[in-house]
Amino acid sequence: MMSFLIPAFCILLLALGLLLRPLFFRRQAASTSRRQMNAAIYREELEKLEQERQTGEIDTASYEMAHAELRHRLFQDTQEVDDQASFGSTKKTIVFVCLAIVLLSSGIYFYQGDALKIAEENAKQPVSQADVEKMVSEFAAKMEKDPTNLQGWAMLARSYRVMGRIPDAIKAYERAGSYINNQPELLADYADLLAANANGNFSGKPHQLIAQALKLDPNNFLALWLAGSDAFSTNQFALAVQNWEKLAKQLPPQSEEARAVMNSIAEARAKGHLAAPIAAAGKGIGGVITIAADLASRVKPDQLIMVIARKPGERMPVAVLKRPVSAFPMRFTLDDSLAMNPAALISQQSEVTIEVRISKTGMAKAEAGDLISNVQTVKVGSSNLRINVDQVQK
Known part of the structure; x- marks a missing residue:
C-alpha cells in the first residue's frame, strides 16, 4: 500500500x-x-x-x-x-x-x-479458453485482410501452436513465408509441428528446417533436441548422443529438462551399444556394499540396488549405479560412464556424498520401505569404501 x-x-x-x-x-x-x-x-x-x-x-x-x-x-x-x-x-x-x-x-x-x-482482483480472474479462442479468431480475421503481414502470420502460427491447433499452425507458418528464414526459433518450431503432424517423421522439410536453424544458431535448444530426435529415429545413435550432450551442457544440472535429456542419452547409448565416456584415471569411487543381518531377509530378487553420488549440498546426482540385487557383499564402481549430466562429471569433483538404497521400484525419490544406508562424504578417487545398508526408509 x-x-x-x-x-x-x-x-x-x-x-x-x-x-x-x-x-x-x-x-x-x-x-x-x-x-x-x-x-x-x-x-x-x-x-x-x-x-x-x-x-x-x-x-x-x-x-x-x-x-x-x-x-x-x-x-x-x-x-x-x-x-x-x-x-x-x-x-x-x-x-x-x-x-x-x-x-x-x-x-x-x-x-x-x-x-x-x-x-x-483483476489478476485473479483467469482468461478462459473461450476468450483466448475469440482473440485468436479476431487476429486471424485481421490477418486475412492483411495477407502481406508475414510477421503477423508467424505470430498467428505460434498462437495456434499454443492452442494445439497443429494443422492451422502449419498453414500459418506457410503464409509467414520468408519472414522465418532467419529466425532459428521459428524454424525449429515449424519443423517440430511438421514432424508431429507426420507422426514423428523428420524426413524432408522438417530435416531441412532443423539444419537451417542450427546453421543460424548452433546452440538453439529446440533445434538440438529435434536434431537428436531425428538422428535417433533413423538409428544414428552416435549423432543423437552428440546433439543431446551439446544440449545437456546448456541446461541447469538439477532441472527436469536435464534429467530428461540424460535419460534419452542413456537410451541412445544402450541402443547403439556405444561406449560410455572414459573417466579420468583415479577419478571414480569404488568399494563394497554390505547389508545388516536383520535386513537381509527383506531383500527380494526383483528389487534394484542404487548407488547414488552427489555434489555436497545438491540434489542432482553426478553419478548413479542402478542394477538388480545380487549376493552380498557386493562390489561397485562409480565413474563418468554413469554420469547424469556430461557437464557435471564425478571426475570433476574433489569429494561427493554417497548413499545406497535398495528399492522395489527404482524411483529417484526414496519410498517408505526402501532399505537405505547412511549418507557419507568421501574423496573422489577412493576405491576401498565400505557402505552398510542398515536402515529402513520411514
Missing part, C-alpha cells in the same frame, strides 16, 4: 506546485488598475496623432477633430470605478485549491476502491 501512496502523494505535490505557481510568484504588474491602463493607451494614441500631424499625414482640421474625440473618450473611460486587477486573497485561494484537489482525489480513490486490490 505504501509503495502506491508515497508516489501518489509526490505526484499530488508536484501538480499543486505547478498549479499554484502563479499565486506564489505574482508579477508586480498585477496591481495595475484599469484607469491607469486606459490612460496609458490614450497617451500613446495622442502621441501617434501628433506625429501624423507633424509629418503632414493629416491636416489641421482633421487633427483637431481626432484630438477632441480622443479627449472625450479618455474622459469617459477614466470616470469608471477603478477595479484594480487583483487575485483577491492569495492565501485563501491556495488553501481552497489544495483542499479541493485533495478532497476530490480522495473521494474518487475511496469510491473506486483500493487500486492495488482492484489490480489483484
Whole structure:
C-alpha cells in the first residue's frame, strides 16, 4: 500500500506546485488598475496623432477633430470605478485549491476502491479458453485482410501452436513465408509441428528446417533436441548422443529438462551399444556394499540396488549405479560412464556424498520401505569404501 501512496502523494505535490505557481510568484504588474491602463493607451494614441500631424499625414482640421474625440473618450473611460486587477486573497485561494484537489482525489480513490486490490482482483480472474479462442479468431480475421503481414502470420502460427491447433499452425507458418528464414526459433518450431503432424517423421522439410536453424544458431535448444530426435529415429545413435550432450551442457544440472535429456542419452547409448565416456584415471569411487543381518531377509530378487553420488549440498546426482540385487557383499564402481549430466562429471569433483538404497521400484525419490544406508562424504578417487545398508526408509 505504501509503495502506491508515497508516489501518489509526490505526484499530488508536484501538480499543486505547478498549479499554484502563479499565486506564489505574482508579477508586480498585477496591481495595475484599469484607469491607469486606459490612460496609458490614450497617451500613446495622442502621441501617434501628433506625429501624423507633424509629418503632414493629416491636416489641421482633421487633427483637431481626432484630438477632441480622443479627449472625450479618455474622459469617459477614466470616470469608471477603478477595479484594480487583483487575485483577491492569495492565501485563501491556495488553501481552497489544495483542499479541493485533495478532497476530490480522495473521494474518487475511496469510491473506486483500493487500486492495488482492484489490480489483484483483476489478476485473479483467469482468461478462459473461450476468450483466448475469440482473440485468436479476431487476429486471424485481421490477418486475412492483411495477407502481406508475414510477421503477423508467424505470430498467428505460434498462437495456434499454443492452442494445439497443429494443422492451422502449419498453414500459418506457410503464409509467414520468408519472414522465418532467419529466425532459428521459428524454424525449429515449424519443423517440430511438421514432424508431429507426420507422426514423428523428420524426413524432408522438417530435416531441412532443423539444419537451417542450427546453421543460424548452433546452440538453439529446440533445434538440438529435434536434431537428436531425428538422428535417433533413423538409428544414428552416435549423432543423437552428440546433439543431446551439446544440449545437456546448456541446461541447469538439477532441472527436469536435464534429467530428461540424460535419460534419452542413456537410451541412445544402450541402443547403439556405444561406449560410455572414459573417466579420468583415479577419478571414480569404488568399494563394497554390505547389508545388516536383520535386513537381509527383506531383500527380494526383483528389487534394484542404487548407488547414488552427489555434489555436497545438491540434489542432482553426478553419478548413479542402478542394477538388480545380487549376493552380498557386493562390489561397485562409480565413474563418468554413469554420469547424469556430461557437464557435471564425478571426475570433476574433489569429494561427493554417497548413499545406497535398495528399492522395489527404482524411483529417484526414496519410498517408505526402501532399505537405505547412511549418507557419507568421501574423496573422489577412493576405491576401498565400505557402505552398510542398515536402515529402513520411514
